[in-house]
Amino acid sequence: MQELNSATFDSVVLQSSSPVLIDFWAPWCGPCKTMAPVLEAYANEHSEILVVKVNVDEAPDLAQRFNVLSIPTFMVMKGGGVVEQFAGAMTKEVLAERVARHV
């Protein structure tokens, strides 16, 4: 899964033809670590979605830009716009359902 920062975010996300699922995380966050294998499994099963990660430690400006106040926060973007944003750890099934609402 690609790790994005301020330099790469716009070119990758805004220009993606498929919907994008962004995982805002940090290495010191327990629930974020719990979500890592869940996200991996989800990405493997949904090649129609571009799944990317943003480490808020390394890209705090991105976190601020999207009003991220908690991690993990998941954001779904389509056509360059944010369509959904939700926070917390969850099962793969719940994650898939939240994303599917917009796809």
Next chain:
Amino acid sequence: MNELKNVVIIGSGPAGYTAAIYAARASLSPVMISGLQIGGQLTLTSDVENWPGEPDGILGGELMENMKKQALKFGTEIIEEMVTEISGSSPFTIKTATRTIEAKAVIIATGASAMWLGVPGEERLQGKGVSACATCDGFFFRGKDIVVAGGGDTAMEEATFLTRFANKVTVVHRREEFRASKAMIEKAKNDPKIEFAFNTVIEEVIGDDHVTGIRTRNVVTNEETVISCNGIFIAIGHKPNTDVFKGFIDLDQKGYIVTIPGSTATNIPGVFACGDVADHVYRQAIVAAGTGSMAALDAERWLESQTA
């Protein structure tokens, strides 16, 4: 075809991992179903200062990684899923999203999860200033004013931790006195950034697209006040993770699994319970680990008695 196992351990906190280590060393080939919060409540903390044997303290996440390594070293099989259903009598049938397992004995170590206030605005603003994980989200409140709701050790620890980032931390508690340990209370009282509001209940979390304050009421004077803040961390206590066991095993009024005093045995032969899912008196990681080893020993002896 269903797989038949000697013992399945449900949960992956200190109770679960200790039970796994003991069961694996007793050649029981245990299977652990870890649940979603792998490592349990300690993965939400930063430094654990009271774990015996770690005089310099240890990070909660690191301690749990060490336990996991140890459980795997002795041959535990770990399935990183949630139990969706349990039924039957030895062998018990346990289901997850992808598997069905038959187990001669079961050790329940599912622990407890943070409770929410249940007031208007709380759910809506989750992730937007409402949090139950100080170590995860404190980062976003640098220089801001924060409220911590609660009066126990978790609330004290979160408040103290949050002073690393916050401008001011106000601990709001509905009673006159804290129920936290003396060491934790002293630490919080001595911190110039921490203020206290006693006899105060939170009635609402306010804000449009992020938290801007909380509406509170003093239970003694009935006076209502709005405390402005950018974030609120809920630390009011835990409830046992037993929803999936309702109807299967005896639970007490608060949802904790009932065990026979001095043992981890429950009302169901072959099912044992350990850690915070059964303990609402001590709720300490080291006690959970202790009862985890008891559960493995109880399960081992019970299995032997079945073949005698």
